[in-house]
Amino acid sequence: AKSEGRNLYRFFEPAMDAIVQARRALEVDLDAALPRQEFDLDFQPIMNIASGEIIGAEALMRWHSPARGTVAPDAFIPVAEETGLIVPLGEWALRKACAAAASWPPGLRIAVNVSAVQLKSGGFARSVISALAFSGVPAGQLELEITETVLMDESKAVLKTLRQLRDLGIRIALDDFGTGYSSLAYLRRFPVDKIKIDRSFIRDMGNRDTAAIVRTIIGLGNELGIVVTAEGVETEVQLDMLHDNGCEEAQGYLIGVPSKAADIQRLLKARALH
Numbered sequence: 001a002k003s004e005g006r007n008l009y010r011f012f013e014p015a016m017d018a019i020v021q022a023r024r025a026l027e028v029d030l031d032a033a034l035p036r037q038e039f040d041l042d043f044q045p046i047m048n049i050a051s052g053e054i055i056g057a058e059a060l061m062r063w064h065s066p067a068r069g070t071v072a073p074d075a076f077i078p079v080a081e082e083t084g085l086i087v088p089l090g091e092w093a094l095r096k097a098c099a100a101a102a103s104w105p106p107g108l109r110i111a112v113n114v115s116a117v118q119l120k121s122g123g124f125a126r127s128v129i130s131a132l133a134f135s136g137v138p139a140g141q142l143e144l145e146i147t148e149t150v151l152m153d154e155s156k157a158v159l160k161t162l163r164q165l166r167d168l169g170i171r172i173a174l175d176d177f178g179t180g181y182s183s184l185a186y187l188r189r190f191p192v193d194k195i196k197i198d199r200s201f202i203r204d205m206g207n208r209d210t211a212a213i214v215r216t217i218i219g220l221g222n223e224l225g226i227v228v229t230a231e232g233v234e235t236e237v238q239l240d241m242l243h244d245n246g247c248e249e250a251q252g253y254l255i256g257v258p259s260k261a262a263d264i265q266r267l268l269k270a271r272a273l274h
């Protein structure tokens with residue numbers, strides 16, 4: 001058995017080296033990408049279901065790498081979180097998103113994704129306040145989307161930061177709701193203004209049990225006075241079901257795909273509530 005193990009090791013070692021090297025190369029490219037201005041933000045509209053009005057948009061990060069092409073955030077954000085790059089990168093996104101929102105019609109919401117690493121790094125609240133001040137966007141128009149991993153360690157510092165931001169009028173949204181281990185517990189312990197039902201539930205709403213879960217989340221949000229947004233809405237059938245069940249907001253390809261800042265600005269000017 002021992003020699004077998006050694007053979008296996010010899011067999012896998014070159015493959016492991018290749019993985020480690022590819023990962024290292026990604027880290028190096030990623031580090032250089034911020035000063036080279038290879039990152040960009042797309043914006044996806046969010047709709048009030050009852051009125052049909054677009055009420056704002058979510059900023060979604062893009063990496064246009066000359067060597068790699070366009071890299072999806074799911075492929076580089078976890079790496080940026082591990083290297084710590086997410087702190088300056090997230091701050092860049094916040095500033096860029098607020099700057100874009102400054103030229104939207106007044107009252108529209110800008111939603112920005114925030115990593116747990118950012119929230120736990122010192123000075124997060126300060127960088128948010130600075131992004132708002134610099135852009136002139138009122139705090140009441142900014143929404144920060146966090147996932148449960150942010151809340152998992154229940155650190156007092158994170159709770160304090162969230163309270164501080166909320167006291168300024170910034171809204172806190174719980175992203176990918178329903179996919180974590182204890183979504184419900186977090187609602188009791190943390191100041192949350194909005195929950196975003198994960199797109200996997202919306203996709204499977206044709207299933208009776210999944211539909212029941214979605215209805216229950218919406219009911220829960222309504223009871224607690226928390227706004228509920230459905231993510232990944234792709235069909236009229238899904239939108240109708242959400243409407244019938246009292247879901248307030250929807251986001252997804254049916255309403256609009258993530259688009260360049262200039263395009264979203266045009267859309268918002270044409271379709272926003274005045």
Ligand code: C2E
Pocket residue numbers: 044059060061072073074077090093112113114115145175176199231232233234251252253254258
């Ligand atoms: P998310 O925050 O849950 O964002 C929604 C994702 O669903 C986006 O993927 C969006 O393009 C996609 N989507 C929207 N509508 C539909 C639909 O109808 N159908 C389907 N199939 N997909 C839809 P994207 O842009 O690839 O972003 C992936 C994730 O990367 C985000 O998930 C978020 O967790 C993370 N991310 C993106 N930008 C940032 C950022 O600036 N900072 C941080 N920390 N994370 C970010």
Ligand code: CA
Pocket residue numbers: 058113145175
């Ligand atoms: Ca999000």
Ligand code: CA
Pocket residue numbers: 175176196198199231
């Ligand atoms: Ca989400």
Ligand code: CA
Pocket residue numbers: 176
């Ligand atoms: Ca997600």
